[in-house]
Amino acid sequence: MNKNRIRVGVVYGGRSAEHGVSCETAAGIMGNLDPRRFDVVGFAITTEGTWVQTDVDLDRLAINAGQLPNITESWGTVVGIEEALSSVDVIFPFAEDVNIQGLLELTGVPYVGPDVFGSVAGADKEFTKTLLAADGFSVAEFVTLRAHEDTVQPEQLERLGLPLFVKPARGGSSIGVHRVTTTDELPAAIADARRYDRKVLVEAAVRGRELWCGLLEFLDGTVKASAVGEVNIDDGHGREDGFYDFAKKYFDGVSHLDAPANIDEVPHLVVPANIDDDVCAEVRRLAIKAFHATESRGLSRIDFFLTDNGVMVNEINPIPALTTVSMYPLGWAVSGVDHPTLLATMVETALARGTR
Missing domain, CATH: 3.30.1490.20 (ATP-grasp fold, A domain)
Structure with missing residues (x-):
């Protein structure tokens, strides 16, 4: 280990239904952190809750023959949680389990993304809608x-x-x-x-176009919004009859481990969205407002509907997918922030949080 580099732990897997999905995001993080600045180690959690320290092995994290990865103890060395957390400078807690934020708060390990409240407020769709409606946002019934x-x-x-x-x-x-x-x-x-x-x-159901916007907190505490993107699910059966389901997200089109040669090659996602400038500005404004309304921090992705009556918030994703072909990184790529810079900013913000 190079002591001049920041040691970053990436936590993924876990007991949730998104076990395999989190492996895809882990690959997007581990494969794009600048090795000149960061020493990266993976902490894979099995479906039974065992922590396994792993090397950076992107091939093992890939979707293979239509199957998502499934972590086992054979992936590396079984470690205790205290041993794992004490060995790194900062954590990416991407195991799709908001309980991890509480664990990290108790141990005092710096981590990327929202704290306990922000994680729960975004992860629980009932509370998200209740909080946003109370703050004046339009939400679906x-x-x-x-x-x-x-x-x-x-x-x-x-x-x-x-x-x-x-x-x-x-x-x-x-x-x-x-x-x-x-x-x-x-x-x-x-x-x-x-x-x-x-x-x-x-x-x-809401009749309208599906838009999204990524939020990123910078070292000085300011929060900025990415380019606005759109989900296009008009696959020949008509947009009204479909939605951006699990199969379309993970099994339809380009690999989640490979950066596309052109954003236009990514199926179902259009970045930037073909919308008027004033609508784009309103979506970005509302995204930042929603970020603060739910006490988020670090990063988030806010999803919207553009309806005949204006912009409506759909969901907040406090820990959005970070594969090379996911919405959040694509929105920032169009905004001029590449994947390594995006991840480095998240690390810097997490480490600086305790000093502000």
């Missing part, structure tokens, strides 16, 4: 089904209308998300969403 609630009541369904979306309240990558067009489809969609979270969100 929704109903929360808690553990003892199995269905939407008739008066609630009348308010939401059809079609609607059913999703785990605390999940990502569109895992367990269903577009429901008839009431007959609702029970199966709720049951599947509940496989991933005991709390389920049932949300009115």
